[in-house]
Amino acid sequence: MIKLVNVNMSYRGKRVLEDINLEVAKGEILVVIGPSGSGKSTLLRLIIGLLKPTSGEIWVNGQEISPMNENELNQMRRHMGMVFQYSALFDSMSVGENVAFGLRQHTDMPEEDIQKVVRSRLRMVGLSGHETDMPNELSGGMKKRVSLARAIAINPEIVLYDEPTAGLDPIISTTIDRLIASTRRRLGVTSIVVTHHMSSAFNLADRMIMINDGRIIEQGGIDDIRRSENRLVQKFIQGWTPDYKTERRFRP
Numbered sequence: 001m002i003k004l005v006n007v008n009m010s011y012r013g014k015r016v017l018e019d020i021n022l023e024v025a026k027g028e029i030l031v032v033i034g035p036s037g038s039g040k041s042t043l044l045r046l047i048i049g050l051l052k053p054t055s056g057e058i059w060v061n062g063q064e065i066s067p068m069n070e071n072e073l074n075q076m077r078r079h080m081g082m083v084f085q086y087s088a089l090f091d092s093m094s095v096g097e098n099v100a101f102g103l104r105q106h107t108d109m110p111e112e113d114i115q116k117v118v119r120s121r122l123r124m125v126g127l128s129g130h131e132t133d134m135p136n137e138l139s140g141g142m143k144k145r146v147s148l149a150r151a152i153a154i155n156p157e158i159v160l161y162d163e164p165t166a167g168l169d170p171i172i173s174t175t176i177d178r179l180i181a182s183t184r185r186r187l188g189v190t191s192i193v194v195t196h197h198m199s200s201a202f203n204l205a206d207r208m209i210m211i212n213d214g215r216i217i218e219q220g221g222i223d224d225i226r227r228s229e230n231r232l233v234q235k236f237i238q239g240w241t242p243d244y245k246t247e248r249r250f251r252p
């Protein structure tokens with residue numbers, strides 16, 4: 001579904017990602033962890049085609065996207081949703097208009113059907129009846145939920161999440177984690193989640209990668225990451241104490 005082959009990325013000569021090889025299977029949740037500035041957001045921006053790699057290949061749904069022009073990229077993005085780090089809602093549009101945005105932009109769907117999708121997606125994220133609210137009337141957690149509803153309104157095959165729980169308290173973060181898991185379960189989407197929250201990472205991941213200084217330094221299932229002998233990995237995850245017996249993962 002998503003495949004990166006020997007991808008390198010530099011900003012003005014400064015290498016930010018180095019020799020990235022990665023595959024994400026259909027329906028899988030890949031979690032990306034790593035220190036600030038290690039290149040995680042850059043990785044997402046490359047996959048959605050907002051940036052072009054300095055070298056290497058990026059395949060999405062069997063198509064290599066690096067040589068695509070803006071038109072072709074827009075076609076490809078019809079199958080992708082993105083939840084940005086700071087929600088990135090359009091402040092001048094109501095919640096309903098935000099959620100409808102992609103459908104109005106990319107489809108000829110009749111208004112009546114658009115409204116049905118908006119209602120259904122807002123119901124999925126627990127915000128029924130908030131269509132006419134404006135973003136500045138919402139809490140951070142509500143904004144994130146609207147952002148998720150907007151991302152899934154277009155029925156995407158892939159959703160990319162850039163720190164979806166940043167700045168949220170642990171209870172709201174758990175709600176967002178559950179929504180990410182239920183989005184995968186209900187819509188079968190392939191997901192990449194960048195997060196600094198280790199509890200989210202371990203609850204959600206089918207597989208994880210850790211990036212440090214632009215390189216993938218560890219990858220595998222959650223047990224592989226927990227048992228990693230790489231000291232940087234252990235240092236990074238040490239704030240979280242797993243309880244193997246009582247831990248409940250958000251699984252279907």
Ligand SMILES: Nc1ncnc2c1ncn2[C@@H]1O[C@H](COP(=O)(O)OP(=O)(O)OP(=O)(O)O)[C@@H](O)[C@H]1O
Nearest residue numbers: 011012014016034035036037038039040041042043
């Ligand atoms: N547009 C840009 N121009 C120049 N350098 C950039 C640009 N965007 C990011 N960088 C640099 O690339 C590196 C990786 O940034 P990126 O945002 O991908 O990291 P990150 O792992 O997502 O960080 P964080 O966890 O803090 O969000 C950083 O050193 C950053 O300063």
